[in-house]
Amino acid sequence: MLPARPIALFLLFTGAPALDAAEPPAALASFFDTHCLECHDADVKKGGLNLLDLAFAPEDSALFPTWQRVYERVRDGEMPPAKKPRPEAAEHAAFLSTLKDPLLAADRTAIATEGRVRSRRLTRTEYENSLHDLLGIDRPLAVLLPEDPESHGFETVASGQQLSYHQLSRYLDTADLALDEAFDRALKGDTAYRRDFAPAELIKNRAGNYRGPELRDGRSISWPITLQFTGRMRLTAAPESGWYRITLKDVAAVNPGKDGAVWGTLRSGKGESDAPTLFLIGLVEATKESRDLVYEGWIEKGHLLELRPNDATLKNAPTGAKGGNISYEGRNLAKAGFSGIAHRGITMERIHPHGDRAEVKRALFGDEGLEKWKDQAAAAIEPLVARFARRAFRRPVTAEQLAPHREIAQTALADGAPLPEALRAAYRSILCSPRFLTLVEAPGPLDDHAIASRLSYALWAGPPDWKLRQLADEGALRDPDKLTHEIARLLEDERSQRFVRSFTGQWLKLKQIDFTSPDPKQFRSFDPVLQESFLQETRAYFDELVRENLPIDHLVDSGFTFLNGRLARHYRLDVPLKPGGGLQKAALPDYPLGKVRGGFATQGAILKVTADGTHTSPVIRGVFINERLLGVHIPPPPPGVPAIEPDIRGAVSIRDQLAKHRGSESCVSCHLTIDPPGFALENFDPVGAWRTQYGTGKKGAKVDPSGTTREGDAFADIISWKEIQRGRDEALARGFVRHFLTYATGAVPRFSDEAILDSILAEAAPEQHGLRSLITAALTSEIFLTK
């Protein structure tokens, strides 16, 4: 061992606490000398790290990450590298304990003075929910704003959010549009609309290519015909953009399959080739027994309904005419054995799901309405603008904070605008204020209103309701019991479905389900019904884990999932499902094809978002499973690594190609962790179907799903891989809590937060780290309750 440097020795003996700020303490200096400086000095600077030039000043936020990395790599045994002599245990421990305390102190000071999070902005989903709750309106607004960038896997993360005048100008325009709707409804009233379409009417308006349903024996029937827009009904075009309730009457299956149903979709869209996008309103499960099916959806003005069987496994019916026209003349498709969806008419009526007109009026003009301010418009400004600002800003508002908005209204009024116009101008500026668009949090422990907002955006993806605001006003939310009670209430509320959708959308990347479309030649069984069923399955499964507080090992395995008839067929499972029952909780059968489906990793949605349209990659799936489910962080690949050229011809498996890649030393250390789950999932193609061979027509190479985990546990396939992962409760729970807190606070838990994470896990341990217990413990932890 090299002697420690003199300065360090001197300090060691005197125990002087006043270290030269730039010099590391003795235990570190000697450890560096012995184990590190051969590579990390001024000459070699391996990995860009020169320890001699690294000032020991972890309180400097620019240097902290480097010191943290040094600590973690030594702690995890990654440094010194495997081929070098190991540090002795005592030396190792001394190094870590010496470095840890200054790091903890520096990190805690930084959190106390600056907080973990910097002015997190509402995502566009949260923005939409906020305006809907605030104004009682229901027009989709998220699509009008720029997409939110993702950072550390989540859109809520403040450090990834940027602002520019483009974004601000969108806020200006979108607020305007939202207020248009609200003021129009409040001042002019809602437009009512209700129409009944009989089957005979639905075949009307045959101008151009007929793609509509058949009229037979008083019923309207859609057939599986491959032409685009088959099943469109021109007469159903919406008179105005808005929400509609659509009732399909006496829906029945024609020639149902083995699951007793014919699966289809109800969609809206322009239905023309220059605007081919169709928006899903809902799945249609037509059964032998006829029944009414009711849907609710937003439909743009002029968009029509399209109802068609949409199951790729159905035999397609011929069009019956040349030139893309559909004709049923002289043919009996039912007799010919084709499956179809029949009904006896459609009712469309306009609805306002987020609030009636009275509610919108109340939101804009207060409980007593504009009538109260007749002839005294000037007096109305202050109280009404203040009321709106309090609700928009989700906290009490001082006179000073109110002033700029109030003045806008007063100026407008002075310029001769009527009271509603003056209020509208002030509301517009309130909706562009950073107090509305960001979560305002001062350093240190959060005040009650900041807690209320964090909580509601975490569990509802929207603003606090009156009850939560009231508790904040009373100062009750810093009381752990009351807070716990509120967490339970919020989770019970229907609005928690927004959380399920928003969180799984980001955590499990369900938002990306549309990113690639599977190659229809290779994956013939894929269809829109299946894609929607995938999403429903994964969301329902997560919801069940939270609702029933199921143990954390359900992330990787379980004895049940959620299926509908179409999905069960895709998974090749023979389970008892009620025809017409839609998505149902179902125990997984005990044979291999059943056992493989438990847990998130083998759900169709996950298998699809981790593949592209033509092939799977164990690396992409492996990174996803490690990071999202197993709680293992995978560092990015070193620069300059050549990518693997995929070969889909079937003769070479990607696994063979990877073997070469893993042969190199710089790759293998990470790929030992990355690849195993990816290998185990190779039995699933890009659309989540089971396969044992690559390529189409069973001609390709055989799938080899075996492997060995980083820890050295061998597995034969996905079933035994799951067995291994089920024993990793703590790691799974820690990973989940980190993701959840990142989503809920807008920042990744930090170095000094590990101890708090430990106590969160300890709190949930008696419940086998049930998801609800973990969420509750996280939301009552210091990480959540401090900026």
Add this chain to the structure above:
Amino acid sequence: MITYTSGKSLSRRTVLRGAGVSLALPLLDAMLPAFAKTPDEKKAKRFVGVSLALGLHNPNLVPEGAGRDYQPSRYLKSIQDLREDFTVVSGSSHPGVTGGHSAEGSIFSACPNMRGTTSRNTISLDQLMAKQLGHETRFPSLVLNTARESSPSYTETGAMIPAENDAIRLFTRLFVDDKPAERERQAELLRQGRSVMDAVASEAKALQRELGSADRDKLDAWFTGVRDLEQRLVANEAWVNRPKPKVDLAKPTAIPRDNEVGVQRIFLDIVHMALATDSARFITLHITGNNVTGIEGVDESYHNLSHHGMDDEKLRQLTVVEQAAIDAWGDFLRKLKGDSLLDETMVLLTSNLGNASSHDNKNMPVLFAGGGFQHGQHLAFDQKENYPLPNLYLSTLQRLGLEEEGFATSTGTMTGLEA
């Protein structure tokens, strides 16, 4: 530029301009003012960056032989009449840029990124140009996308500029006048918008006091955003009273949604007119659509074709699509050339992907035309040790007369590219 989305907001929010007589001038007359002032010195005035989200198949693109005597590659055969007007560059890429598709954000910023990190993007080339030179036109820049709202154009605060992805709306914004009543209302909203921005600025200032130093960076972005938007609102108010140019191009009525290259052509036609009428000088067009089955001989989606995985049939179809995209780019150049615009307009065609099948960001496809450079050559750099493409970007900046000393990771101006 204020960008708009919904159909409803379009007519109402399109920036307006003065009632006035709509002068149905022939195109050339309308163009005159812009060209009469062209200085004698050799300087470019405009930049158009066309980027392909799915790359170009390198073996079909990169020519045999370097320098002026290169043999045209398969893809370049159809634009040999333009041989002296463009340079093909191989073996170049953005240093430190990885991440496959996610490197889209770096196409024009060349900002080194690493997968999974949160490093902030830096300003893109077109926006740097627009920031310094874009104030003379109705639109400082146009940020366009054939299908999506994403763009490779980033502000100096690292925020992505949402793209205009509707060609019909784009045409309306550039060339169609609003009715007087609508203009009136727009002017009012613009004025109101400025007072809203005043209020927002004072809120941000108050928050800075309340939140201390911690959130300073974030609040600074609010100040910058407010200031920039105020400037735009003022400028837009000024444009309200100037007539929009009339052009010899019909407003598109139907967008061929099954033919991405057809959509690309529609956008390029509008871009041509935007340049010809001097409505904007700095333009990016990101080509991201996935539907190409409307192209003869193609029956698969663009993305799936790009993942050809060496399959012969997929490669054949991919070649058809990519050839069509290059032909469309060539036709665009011919139009600029016909209007004598090409010498003053730098036109780049590139992609973040050098190999879409493997998601490789090295060896980016690069075709660079116009701007008064000496073209007609193949600049062949090392396919293994790539040449820094930001050097080309620095060359374009200097060609505009900007005295930038570097751009992103540039090491100088482009070797072998002379004006």
